[in-house]
Amino acid sequence: MKNVEPREDQGAMPSAVWFGPRCAPADERELVAFLGSHNGVAVVRWPRDEWRLDLLCSRGIPCLWLVNAGDPPPELAGPLHEILPTSASDQAIHESLVRLSGRAAARRVEATPALDDDGWLHAGDARIDVSLVPSSLVADLLSHFDEAVDDEELRIADVDRKTRAPRSLLSDLIRLDQRVNELGLQVVPVAGHAHLLRRCR
16 A cells, blocks of 8 residues: 655645455455545556456446556446556646546435345445345435434344344444445444434545
8 A cells, every 4th residue: 555645835735545466355445444434545557456346347446547658448337437658756646546536426416325136335336245134124214315324123023032142233234334435425324322324425
């Protein structure tokens, strides 16, 4: 991971992760979750990181692709991709990160999260598998999106709990939060024994 220090007149630097060649799958998921929850930008190399393209696109993570001089640039379409040479200035990189971060944030605000029958949570074009969490629990939080839901109501909504191995509601909520962070969403506790699903702030 690498950070570019902006000059004083550049303003705040948006969150970014500069990906290396390889990392453990759990670390990769954590980095993607960080980007999703912070309107961050993945800084990746072409063609070295081409294998990451599907994952990042499916989560709606914007990408700044750096290409070596003389290498053919990728043919990538869409507002969440920009291409710069590896020799680009800090100023050019900063401006690209700001643009991409702003576009991702705007798309997430416009997207209405929805759960499909196969256990995938969609937010616009982005999606994440949440089938490890009871669908009734996810559906109840979605139906009260950005509103506090009493934990007792969430327990009642979890109609599958009797047929599954014992597991606390809290563990399901933590697992859901870890998954939806990649889409720029979060599950947060609210005073009075309640939780809500909302966009990350």
